[in-house]
Amino acid sequence: MSPNPPLFLASIGNPPPRWHKTLHSAGHILLRALAQHLDAPLQPMAPYSLPAHPPPRDHPGPYTARTQLPHTRTPLTLWQSPSLMNVSGPTLIRTYEKWCAERGGAIGGVVGITKTSAAAAGANIIREDSQSQSQTPQAPSETKHVKGNNNNDTKPIPLNLILLHDDLELSPGKLSVRRGGASLSARGHNGIKSVVNSLVKAGMLTAARGAGKKKGGGVISSAGAIDPTRFQLTRIGVGIGRPASREPEVVAEYVLGRMPDRQVEVTEGLVEELVRILEKEVGMMIGE
Template identity: 30%
Template structure:
């Protein structure tokens, strides 16, 4: 992600959040977003994550990707299905404290990292954040909370950006959609090959975000 590509001398603020579950499921398929966020922190050489009461008790690390690009990485502290309220609170705090600030002219970009069953394992996909959650309870919670907080309209207007990044985990063997099978699958550990791939795709993700944010 380069300064020139993101708008010359204008400040670009980006809040990247991850959805997942706390221990003992922090290395599960359902916590792929958290793993990817930590890979970004390492790739960008940002400070270690710290718990922040101000940011809804989530873990946060912040820095600059370029002279005019401020980025905060934030890990949602709660369970996947109840992520929304914390995401909305933390995003509003970031928006109000960022150099961009909250104004009618521009709102900081919100990016949500999550696991995507409808994608081939190992693939990344960037989509509009307001597009269908496709049954993903974490995204449903985020949508509901952003709407309730009056943030969704701002983020999806011409003056804001809301993106989601899915990391493909595929479906259980045979493509079953039985609730019990799906729950066991997403809470299972990521295979070593997929974990290594996830940890190594931070640069690819930054390139994808640069393209999405500037178009």
């Protein structure tokens, strides 16, 4: 068994069949390509996971697969959201909490952060890395640090939930990596907003300033309290480009449009880069 923390990679978009290959579902397209690349095809969850109960052709999901990263052998769960983009959060976070509970994450839904291990949680930190975006310089990695002493008690702790989504700010064929808490801008992306809001309600992130008091219990260690402001979410954006106009109606029509076949190929071709990013995230989580 790998000593590395398991990862939960979740794509958000719009459900099939109507929006199966739209620009807004670029995260789903890349997740499916990754599943094929790792020889772990996505399957519908119960009850449709049973041979006697095949799903209908228009089944929206969720779809999932369990596999591992090729280099670090890190356990990896792939999960395709069944929800409409703008309400992705509740179902995703409920599933993530259940997934964490099945793997021993007792408090706050974060695997490995328990009353006996949280005292050492400072070892599982994300470090600033200016090279993390060498392939996408126009979208540098962003890591939000909490004010405090320069020691492990104030450094960020990554959730092992990684979000895969479409990104208007990137050209097709590009990936971005952004890390941060609720205060990290969603850049107008309603799916990201929904996920972050659900994480705040679950006590896994702290609400952005001025957003009201967070709900949830946070994480408590044997050595004292670990403030949820230390937790951060990794977001991987899949470039889809943006229309010339920034009018909301134009943008909405654009993202709901079908992705051209050539662009689908380009997006699916990002698989190896995505694997490298995930392997690097594992290294950051274990402090390498």
